[in-house]
Amino acid sequence: MTEIPEDHPRHDSLVTRHRIEDGVDRGITSRQGLVAQGRGEAYDYLLGEQTLPSADGAERVAAAHLLLAEHAVLSVNGNVAALVPDEIVELAEATGADLEVNLFNRTEERVERIADYLREHGADEVKGTKADARIPGLDHERAKVDSDGIHDADVVLVPLEDGDRAEALAEMGKTELVIDLNPLSRSPQTASVPIVDNVVRAVPNITAHASDLRDASREELEAIVEDFDREAALAAAEERIRTGAADGE
Template sequence: MHIRLSFITFSLILFLVVDMVKIPKSHPRYWSLLYREKIIEGMEKGITAKAGLIAHGRGEAFDYLIGEKTIPPAETAMRAAIAKLLLAKHPVISVNGNVAALVPKETVELAKVLNAKLEINLFYRTEERVKKIAEVLYENGADEVLGINPTKRIPGLESERGKVDENGIWKADVILVPLEDGDRTEALCRMGKFVITVDLNPLSRSARMADITIVDNIVRAYPRMIELAKEMKSLPKEDLEKIVATYDNSKVLSEVLIHIRDRLTKLAEGGIWKKEKLDI
């Protein structure tokens, strides 16, 4: 009993100490650490699943490889994505726990500028998580959130991610599914949906299956996509159609891999231990 109480006391003290830690803005990894904390906070609030922490860490690794910045292939993909979403009759933006933890305000703003619907879709779905994510979206200005009471199921998808709203993803012609599982991307493509994803891993099944893949950190991608949407809304329909028609996702993914290869080659040749060589 004494040991059990001591362990509980120690755990409580450790939690309080960790909770009190503040990241100084002078820290060279300030933004990276801040977004890690957002994911951890999301998990503690019941918004993000435990697996979401693993997914975020995997994404961080690829962000290192591309240089932690928006690269030209990502900009090309974002322009094509916005053009397609502006042309869509029923655009939908899918929201999971990591998205709600990292970019809730930007998600709502992007949906509004694109006149797109928001739908919660979770692999580790519980009614409690769904309600908490909906609350976060409403707190950040959402007028409507779908996916709370899904009535349809994506054919061939047995996981909880198969549950969709008949007025949202089920009806959508174009769907933005950031930080996505490959199985749902593939299933949506089989349904004839045009799928856009944001994925830092250019080798993932989601990245390879999607019609448009934005290889960028969502915390950089969404603000830039909002800017592009505001700029491109006034473009003629013909111009938007041309942007989409000339886009080649395989080519863009190849360009991402070439960028990573060249960047790693330069780092290796210059000596990665030299601070001045890292920013290339």
């Protein structure tokens, strides 16, 4: 990776781009992932490249859902593996969730490479290699899931844009926690908990909230979930993009 001075005004953005490039070189990120990263970066720029208070609130709610879940699964694609490998493993450990590789541009080699990469970053077990079940209503490779993974889960974290699968998972009655920088895309519009934030900030924030809530009672966690206003969270993000005003301004 090219050395980027820490005082460079675009330091974080450039580092993120290099992580995606490295992911492509490693064979874990598809070339289409480069385009997806650029699109997300544009929305992040409009959001001020910061976690809005509404997004932080959604991240806290996501943590509560993961802690309440009977079987939570964190879905991982090539961009997630490239951008937050340590952080997604830490979130799984903090919440007891499973990790499962799920890809649109799926090859068995890519699935194995991502699974191995996550293990290199501390994961004990990574699902997604069996692909012995399907998500109803999808005709592409994202439909392939493990029967004891996403197919069996009650709560699924879906990082990054994934609109058709988000809709299909909702049809299955699953609680979806979606991380997406575009509040108008199908993923957050469908999600039980739309998190309009950059995945590099959102995943560690959810982990921090999970750690903070670890000793909370079930009643306290359920109250956090019950009080969440998904429409208000989406509206706050859209307002920021349209006007530049942060929550409450």
